[in-house]
Amino acid sequence: xxxxxxxxxxxxxxxxxxxxxxxxxxxxxxxxxxxxxxxxxxxxxxxxxxxxxxxxxxxxxxxxxxxxxxxxxxxxxxxxxxxxxxxxxxxxxxxxxxxxxxxxxxxxxxxxxxxxxxxxxxxxxxxxxxxxxxxxxxxxxxxxxxxxxxxxxxxxxxxxxxxxxxxxxxxxxxxxxxxxxxxxxxxxxxxxxxxxxxxxxxxx
Numbered sequence: 001x002x003x004x005x006x007x008x009x010x011x012x013x014x015x016x017x018x019x020x021x022x023x024x025x026x027x028x029x030x031x032x033x034x035x036x037x038x039x040x041x042x043x044x045x046x047x048x049x050x051x052x053x054x055x056x057x058x059x060x061x062x063x064x065x066x067x068x069x070x071x072x073x074x075x076x077x078x079x080x081x082x083x084x085x086x087x088x089x090x091x092x093x094x095x096x097x098x099x100x101x102x103x104x105x106x107x108x109x110x111x112x113x114x115x116x117x118x119x120x121x122x123x124x125x126x127x128x129x130x131x132x133x134x135x136x137x138x139x140x141x142x143x144x145x146x147x148x149x150x151x152x153x154x155x156x157x158x159x160x161x162x163x164x165x166x167x168x169x170x171x172x173x174x175x176x177x178x179x180x181x182x183x184x185x186x187x188x189x190x191x192x193x194x195x196x197x198x199x200x201x202x203x204x
Contacts, residue, residue, distance in 0.1 A: 035181035053088020078140035082128035120148030134166035
């Protein structure tokens with residue numbers, strides 16, 4: 001495997017670990033798709049977690065401006081699901097710190113843990129396992145910026161855009177592989193439904 005794995009090598013890791021599946025899946029949003037990706041199934045294996053996190057860190061380090069920020073750079077995940085990647089990237093980069101946000105107990109928005117907040121002017125790379133709709137990453141970006149932090153880049157292991165994926169404008173996006181799944185707005189529009197392919201409902 002290359003120091004920065006090729007897209008084919010990354011997809012092979014996902015398939016071998018059961019993280020990437022083909023079939024007919026219905027997401028909670030109502031979208032139907034021919035692929036389902038659950039990256040934690042790959043990240044549960046130390047070697048895969050290390051390979052993917054280190055490769056992502058190399059993409060970031062190749063950017064001169066980000067490389068210059070590393071001693072004071074914060075790696076921030078929008079939810080606990082992205083923490084294995086965030087910690088792996090932070091360790092490989094030797095960045096300053098890792099932290100994350102959590103939902104309020106009543107389900108309202110994201111918040112930082114008590115006594116934990118970004119400093120004004122703090123440089124942040126947003127890290128997650130997958131960029132699909134981008135909703136969590138977008139909410140995290142707004143929260144950080146509302147506290148005075150500067151989000152300088154976004155890094156994810158897999159970029160799997162949907163028709164609903166947010167546009168993050170000029171913010172640099174780094175990823176190891178882009179998956180082009182087929183998406184259908186609902187059962188009526190779904191070719192897989194029309195062909196009678198068995199449907200599996202997924203949680204996320």
